Amino acid sequence: MPYANLPPKAFWKSCRETADFRMADLHDPAFPLPAGTKVATAGSCFAQNVRPWLEASELQVMDVEPAPPGMTPDVARRFGYGLFSARYGNIYTARQLRLMIEDCMDDRTDANAVWDRDGRRYDALRPGVEPEGLASVEEVLFHRRAHLRQVRRLFRRSQVIVFTLGLTEAWVDATSGHAYPSPPGIIAGRFDPARHQFVNFGFSDVKADLKAAIDLMRVDNPDLKVILTVSPVPLTATASGGHVLSATTYSKSVLRAVAGEIAAEDTGVDYFPAYEIIAGTPFGADRYKSNLRDVTASAVAEVMKVFFAAYGLTLPEMSGAAPAILPGQDEDDAIAICEDALLDAFAGRG
Amino acid sequence: MRIGLLGNSHAGMLIQAVESAAPEGLELSCLVQTGPGPDRLRREGTRLVAEDPDLIRFLDRAGLARELDLAACDTVVMVGMTLAIRFAALLMRPHTIAGWPSAETVSAQLDARRRPADLTPISRPAALAALAARAEDMALHRLIALVREASDLPILIVPQPHPSADALDSTGEGTASLQHLHSRGDGPALAQLLDEALTRYAGQFDRVHLVPRPLDTIRDGFLTDAAFMRGSQRLLGDGEHVAHDVFHANAEYGRQQLSLLTGEMTKVLSR
Numbered sequence: 001m002p003y004a005n006l007p008p009k010a011f012w013k014s015c016r017e018t019a020d021f022r023m024a025d026l027h028d029p030a031f032p033l034p035a036g037t038k039v040a041t042a043g044s045c046f047a048q049n050v051r052p053w054l055e056a057s058e059l060q061v062m063d064v065e066p067a068p069p070g071m072t073p074d075v076a077r078r079f080g081y082g083l084f085s086a087r088y089g090n091i092y093t094a095r096q097l098r099l100m101i102e103d104c105m106d107d108r109t110d111a112n113a114v115w116d117r118d119g120r121r122y123d124a125l126r127p128g129v130e131p132e133g134l135a136s137v138e139e140v141l142f143h144r145r146a147h148l149r150q151v152r153r154l155f156r157r158s159q160v161i162v163f164t165l166g167l168t169e170a171w172v173d174a175t176s177g178h179a180y181p182s183p184p185g186i187i188a189g190r191f192d193p194a195r196h197q198f199v200n201f202g203f204s205d206v207k208a209d210l211k212a213a214i215d216l217m218r219v220d221n222p223d224l225k226v227i228l229t230v231s232p233v234p235l236t237a238t239a240s241g242g243h244v245l246s247a248t249t250y251s252k253s254v255l256r257a258v259a260g261e262i263a264a265e266d267t268g269v270d271y272f273p274a275y276e277i278i279a280g281t282p283f284g285a286d287r288y289k290s291n292l293r294d295v296t297a298s299a300v301a302e303v304m305k306v307f308f309a310a311y312g313l314t315l316p317e318m319s320g321a322a323p324a325i326l327p328g329q330d331e332d333d334a335i336a337i338c339e340d341a342l343l344d345a346f347a348g349r350g
Numbered sequence: 351m352r353i354g355l356l357g358n359s360h361a362g363m364l365i366q367a368v369e370s371a372a373p374e375g376l377e378l379s380c381l382v383q384t385g386p387g388p389d390r391l392r393r394e395g396t397r398l399v400a401e402d403p404d405l406i407r408f409l410d411r412a413g414l415a416r417e418l419d420l421a422a423c424d425t426v427v428m429v430g431m432t433l434a435i436r437f438a439a440l441l442m443r444p445h446t447i448a449g450w451p452s453a454e455t456v457s458a459q460l461d462a463r464r465r466p467a468d469l470t471p472i473s474r475p476a477a478l479a480a481l482a483a484r485a486e487d488m489a490l491h492r493l494i495a496l497v498r499e500a501s502d503l504p505i506l507i508v509p510q511p512h513p514s515a516d517a518l519d520s521t522g523e524g525t526a527s528l529q530h531l532h533s534r535g536d537g538p539a540l541a542q543l544l545d546e547a548l549t550r551y552a553g554q555f556d557r558v559h560l561v562p563r564p565l566d567t568i569r570d571g572f573l574t575d576a577a578f579m580r581g582s583q584r585l586l587g588d589g590e591h592v593a594h595d596v597f598h599a600n601a602e603y604g605r606q607q608l609s610l611l612t613g614e615m616t617k618v619l620s621r
Binding site: 068071072075079131133134135136139142146153 | 437440445448453456460464465466467471472474476477480483484487
């Protein structure tokens with residue numbers, strides 16, 4: 001009989017009867033993650049919370065663009081150091097990831113992807129990593145070119161990349177195809193309605209972009225494995241014309257479905273259910289801070305507890321504190337560096 | 351004119367210069383300590399009082415008072431205790447900044463090969479932010495705050511002398527990064543970066559002024575001519591620094607620095 005021989009984890013009731021909803025049974029890894037594995041991290045700002053845990057673990061977390069010696073952690077974070085395995089800033093969409101890797105492979109930079117603000121120049125494809133901008137377009141391109149070389153080296157040397165899918169919504173340049181992590185005009189640049197178009201990627205778009213990105217990464221590194229997660233952080237705002245709750249549900253649903261399908265099709269890809277551990281129905285709103293958007297430190301800790309247990313790794317001691325919290329910082333102030341959070345400033349203006 | 355002098359071992363050159371050739375009417379009241387400087391002081395009204403047992407022992411050995419009364423001073427001079435070229439060199443060792451000589455090399459490497467360049471670009475704002483954060487964690491920063499609690503006297507910052515040009519041939523601690531920056535041709539650019547950081551740092555306070563280093567002493571754009579370093583005396587006056595010391599300046603450097611200091615003081619006090 002169908003269902004008759006299924007384990008308790010297959011039944012809502014059985015899970016509900018345990019205090020932690022049978023978290024130990026939540027993830028069955030697609031591949032092992034032995035101690036010492038070289039792991040790279042990338043993705044939306046939620047992924048910033050994961051990185052310190054990985055760094056404290058037996059895994060070898062890659063960083064091809066580390067902060068300069070002696071730079072304090074808060075300055076480093078402000079300038080995009082140590083947030084991910086390279087200074088690419090937040091990669092919210094699969095399209096962003098794909099285009100960045102294409103740029104790496106083709107050694108391609110584009111002066112059209114340089115924004116201006118108050119006479120300073122910004123890399124439109126990672127505007128958050130230089131909060132004061134650079135002096136010239138040439139300097140931006142110099143930095144970007146050197147950055148892309150490091151990113152390619154990162155994907156060549158890593159054994160596993162943990163990529164956190166964040167959004168389906170993006171602003172793209174109709175001329176160049178660039179997908180920006182932040183709409184023009186927010187951090188820098190000027191919004192041009194004729195050129196800058198809103199896109200809400202669907203399942204097929206996201207899947208095609210993500211598959212292409214993975215395929216490109218494997219050009220240099222055929223054995224590269226990928227762990228996909230979906231950020232449980234709701235959208236700050238939607239430009240879709242709909243309600244932000246519906247937009248969030250759509251976005252996360254698409255990303256979750258794509259991640260699941262790619263993991264099902266590719267033995268070198270695993271989906272780790274961080275999204276479910278935080279946003280899942282059994283946990284209500286307890287795993288979010290009072291704004292119901294930022295994730296609590298204890299929720300991140302729960303995600304990592306399940307992650308390390310699933311892969312047979314030792315849970316590092318993190319003193320119960322949120323890893324993204326700096327010394328002397330309150331948890332409520334300790335939010336990841338997120339460009340999309342800047343959209344909050346527009347709330348109530350309409 | 352009475353100067354309240356706060357400083358670390360680099361204050362030695364200035365003290366010796368005053369002792370050997372003090373301008374008429376210039377008097378020093380010193381609260382100094384080797385290492386990071388006289389960091390742990392207690393304020394009692396306008397008096398800064400040593401409370402760290404090590405500092406008290408040091409002052410007693412040197413025959414110096416255990417306190418400095420700011421009310422009796424016309425100005426405060428702080429020597430060293432803040433950013434120095436050594437830290438800047440350590441920071442910049444893996445990096446280049448657009449416009450620096452090494453950035454040309456990096457560009458050429460990116461053109462010529464597919465792998466990353468030997469150095470990673472860092473933005474000037476990021477480097478300056480790193481230096482600023484470092485400065486705010488050093489003894490000078492805490493001493494400025496302490497002095498400002500008690501007094502609005504002008505404060506003049508005398509920067510630590512650049513290391514000796516002998517550092518280029520030294521195997522001593524802290525010299526490898528200097529040699530590396532020199533080999534890249536980045537020494538002068540590094541010194542400019544440091545000076546910009548110090549100028550910005552001093553500029554954030556009211557009535558705090560940065561005294562320039564004596565230009566004639568500078569070699570290779572970021573070091574000090576060895577003639578101004580050899581034979582430097584220890585802060586306590588109990589002999590010279592070790593022969594291979596490349597970080598402390600001698601009394602001749604002190605005399606040149608004193609000349610610049612008094613000139614700056616005259617300007618500041620006449621405002």
